[in-house]
Amino acid sequence: MQKIVDNHPLKAFNSLTLMLENITNKVMTSKYNPFYYHGALPQYYLWVLYLSGLLLFAYYIPTIDNAYFSKNLVNAWTSVDYITKSLPFGGVIRGIHRYAGDAMVITIFLHAIRVWFTDRYRQYRWLQWVSGIILAIFVLFIGQTGYYLVWDERSLLLTRMTAGAFEAIPFIGSGLKTWFLNGDQITNLTLSNFLFIHIGLSFFLLFGLWVHYLRMTRPVMTPPPAVNYILTAFVLICVFLFPINSGQMADLNTQPNAFEIDWFFLFPYALLSQMPVGAYWAVMVLGTVAITALPWIMIPKQPAIETAEVVLNKCTGCSLCYKDCPYQAIEMVPAPAGSRFKLLATVKDFRCSGCGVCVGACAFDAIDLPDLPDAEVNAKIKALLEAKG
């Protein structure tokens, strides 16, 4: 009966996580333990980002044009400058948007590490793992476009590095570059494309999250309010301690060559500056493929899941198991002709985790785990009680 609990390859990491969480439980109890809301933490920061982003969007102007600057025309950089310096709370909201993004990356990382260490990533959970990685990549790219939007010298350098990296990809490279810059070179249209990518992909995240949550019943998406307060406070205090300012306005005639790096979003650029483009793409693509493949390569011989089985002539179609199954693995289908009941529970094997929650939900002994039928449990209870002493 003892399953993979004690012999999966990350056993040591699992014990470590449990030990750590035991400490956080002592301090703040299971009710507020942030590790128990690992998925909800990035989701909360996503809402913060939408809200603060909306306020920035109201004043942001996606052009690079500064030819008429003397005539008081504004471009992206000056609009950001206006937001930061003149708008009431503009600088603060810009800071919130920046640091909520960083915090989202940190919490995504914690979430991914936790599901990995505690062995919650394989088999029937592969869809969450793979969609999670796609989400993480999009979050990184959205954050990077955010850094282009400011249109200071760093933005210019990042834009050029990205365009160069795209161009180096065989076959589709020049097409990608044209898409990225919205033309052959950096123009006003480039920034409107960046703004579109930044906002468009942000909303695409909602679609990605829908896929991520698809196979989970009642996903835990909101931390308790007290935890939200602390999450918010973390961002606010960062805004105060590390106020943000733009660099110099980008000037297309110069080539800036150094910038301050935000390690959470811009680490790929640090890599890109250290190696040839070809090697960079190789590292990126192979790294992503390797992480995506983790659920399949970590355990060559995965013990098959003993999926739940419905006892056809006992099921009354009461739907209790369907409501309680944590992985949306039960579907209620019309009962076969001649049945006394309207519905019949059916298990989708590819989603079933073998947890047995449906067994606990069924008052009619109509659903069973093949390796531990409830009749056997009851017999065992009896046997244990009879074998006195």
Added chain:
Amino acid sequence: MIKYILSPKGIILLAFAGAVIAVSVLMAWSELGFSGTLPDWLTDLTTRIGLHGLISESFNNLKPGLGGDLTKFLEGKGVSVNPKSTASLGDYGYILFMGIALVIAGIAIMIIGKEDAEEKTVIPVKK
């Protein structure tokens, strides 16, 4: 309905609702620096009950020196303020205190809410 509104509970509720609306309007007005011309009766009333003094004394009166250290800290960090701007270093101070308030609130709620986290459930006896 009318009976409920006129009951003591209803009146208290109404008073609270009125206070909330009044304070909300005051907040917006304070953002404008309590500017504008008021109808005479209101000026009269506010001076009579001393509200004007209150407003200029505590509400909208940035006393020099109060946030001196914070200002110096922020200036050191490179936060600059456009001379013509309406925004101020105060935004950052405000956000710091909001952050601290949230931490305290979060911890307070956790301390109270911890009570009903369970490691042990004793099932109440049904009668």
Added chain:
Amino acid sequence: MSDAQKTVITLICERAVEVNVDGGGACPDVPGMKVIKFPCSGMIQPLMIEAALKNGAEGVVVCGCQIGDCYYREGNRMIRERLLGDRPPTMKKGTDRRRILALWLARPQKDRFISESKEFIAKLGSLPAPEAK
């Protein structure tokens, strides 16, 4: 009626607190305790608890992981709500609820498990004998 003859049945998730079990299903750390392990505490049916009590168990300990940490996401919440009567199927009205204890303990909390269940067993001894039904 000597205590040694009485048995307390523990229905426990195999991922929750680590409990030693010998070949006969007994737990050497807590005298009089017999253990059955489940893949998840959410699999435990109220019917099983009732069956144990009906067959002469002095008490039943239900044990899952810390609330919030269920490996299968919500199994321990489910059985907790079923025990409290908030989620169907619930226990029969006549079931002696004083004889049921639910613990939510993570893997490293073995000491807590032992002390809580010993305390529970001691308390059971002072309860009036179950009425025959």
